[in-house]
Amino acid sequence: MCRSMARKLTKREIQRKTREIYKAVGNTPQRMRSIANIKSAQFPYRAAHTPNGVTPLEQKTYLGSEYPTVWARRLPARTVRLLATELIAKPLMSYIASPKRTGYDRLEGLKRRQAVIFVANHHSHADTPLLLTSIPFQWRNRLIVGAAADYFFKSKLGGSLSALFIGAIPVERNKVSRESSDQIASLIKRGWSFMVFPEGGRSPDGWGQPFRAGAAYLSIKCNVPVIPIHLTGTGNILRKGKAWPKRSSTKVTFGAPIWPEEKENSRTYSKKIEQAVAELADEENNDWWVAQKRKHSGQTPTLQGPEMASWRKAWSLESNLEKSSNNKKHWPTI
């Protein structure tokens, strides 16, 4: 017993006992209450609240469409992006999405340094990394991605990460902004390719949404071709409303470049682009020959699905059927 009393305490035990004593007497020394200090820190350690009755100072935030992204197109940022795409995004996408990529042969006619506009349907957050890992290197090296200003650029951190890792550039989707379209146009004219999802956001119900005319407008303005792309299966990975991805097989189909005609109207041109993506979807769902016949007979199914009530569209969506384990229909969540 005497031996145990005389036992020398370990360093950890001394620290623990010291903490207990300090806690008991309520006299914790400075270095030991650092976390508590941080929690209760006051001005000037943290910003002060604007006092009641005082008009807050107008702050220029540089968020949203005004977020500056020039730095993300410089060589260091491009190098980081390239490394992140090759070393992180590509293995990750291979694991999660097991993509099957087709249609590269349709791009062979394009010149090596030809700037293009990639447009694709949009179901999931996985669409962007999947496309970034699928687009051939000759365009990926100088590629900007249109990202919703109100979603990706609502905070400095989000904006910085989006600009750095996907080369995002803010695009206004809730109002007409000449500023962002002019900026993108000037970049396209300088040889940058542009990737955008003309639906303006991820599909809320698994079906496509009408294409907006932005990509068509830029294609006409800069006289560059649009390359339609159809993505299948990404909705199962991380569709709207889901927070965690799950594995699923995907397909990426590149279509033939579409050049704007002389005096092309951006609205009709946009319809043409949407039709091209729909044909790729049809080709994917059936086969090329069937898709061709439907195309020429004007029977290609639209991306938005049949015209019926939204619940019936959701009900009839094949992916919903697949989800059901006992093949019994459930009321879908819309």
Add this chain to the structure above:
Amino acid sequence: MPQNQRKHPRPGLVLDVDRTTPPILFHHGEGFRMEKLPAGRSRVLYPAEPLPGVSNPNASIRDALENPLGDSPPLSALLKSGMKLTIAFDDISLPLPPMRKPDIRQRIIEAVLDTAAASGVDDVHLIAALALHRRMTESELRHAVGDRVYDAFAPTGAIYNHDAEDPEGMTIIGTTPHGEEVQINKRAAESDLIVYVNINLVSMDGGWKSTATGLSGYTALRHHHNPQTMVESKSFMDQENSELHKSNWRQGKVLKESGIQVFQIETTVNNNTFGYDGPLAMLQKREWEWNFKDRISFLGMQAGLKRMSSTSKRKSFQGWHSPYEITSVQAGEVEAVHKMTTENVYKQHLVQVEGQTDILTMGLPYICPYNVNSVMNPILVACLGLGYFFNMYKGKPLVRKGGVVIMTHPTPWEFHPVHHPSYIDFFERVLSETTDPAVMSQKYEKSFAEDDWYRHLYRTSYAYHGVHPFYMWYWCAHALDHLSEVIIVGGNQEAVRRMGFRSATTLQDAFEIASDSVGFSPTITHYHSPPILMADVS
């Protein structure tokens, strides 16, 4: 949006303190304190944001010289070949802190000399109008007038400091109806034209005070630099209610009637004391508008100051030159010029305040007009707080009669032996016996003013005149007469006690001490300066 990018700078603010109000910045000599003021009965006065400066100062100066105010002809019409021209300019005490190069005096003097050269004027003298202040060193003169001017006039001795104790260099011009003698620098008096180059930092500066005080000596100054005039000047920053101002004006009238011609050039600067985005930018912002950089800079500065010696701290603070912008230039006849200058000063400084308070708190900075490149001794601490800050009002004092002033400053028992030799004796001999301005004025003033050793140091070294510490104490006379208690927080206890004030370790202690005079729930007003603000109390 940064202050300098705002189209309309915000006026001063009176903030009522509540529980959400952050700790408030108090200057504390060469350091700072963050103090929480009691909610519900405290308010903080913030100065106005810097007004925009003139876009082209040189063009504004030329315009002012050629389009003078009052009944004065343009400068070019006043300058004639063969005439005697004296250019007098404000000394090191203006502006505070010193201005970044080029100093406004340099710009104006160069413009005046250009015009003089074009008119064929050869006999030009430049005089630093320092009255009984210390002489300016060569580097200080170079900073004020610029190297071009200094190098052109120094070799012939045509640029020099005013010497109020030179028996050959001073002359009596006359006496006012009130019996005040008017004395002025002889060279200036004999000149065909005096061009006075002024910087109006506060509303007390300028006007006839420039020539009647700046180029004068003890014989004339004693008539208004005395306890009675100071007590009756309520305040000396408010011209309409300042006996000091009236006395200066009477002396100016005598100068004018004697035929001395003065072409007055006055300038105003804005409140850009610490810069819009430099390392001290946070000092001219309101606490809740400090951004991350401001807070980091402030904390870093505080940590650094803790580890620095008082000498290093003083050196680093005294090295700060303010990026003031010039807001106006007026030239011409003295009174007309000064009227417009005062309006421009008020535009920047005046803050409307309702009612008086029981306790006035103020954080005293590291600098006052008399310790540029020097030590802020206890007498100057008292002068800055009770002389300058207390008197920055129009209408009524910020604090009620019988109220308390609480100042924060380390108040070291430390004196600059070269600059302030008479202050040492004043502190040891006079203040140890009496703190009553009237008593010391009668008993000691003359002996200090006429002491040969102090005269010698004033004339040949860089010492303030022997009588200067008395004037600093008289500067406090109105406050001492008005207040029941003065408390200095964080000051040297012995030095504070020597001046008859109370010493407190913390602001809370000071409130406790003040409760003897103003009760346990007094109203408190904090004067958040610098930058400068002047309270218009209704």
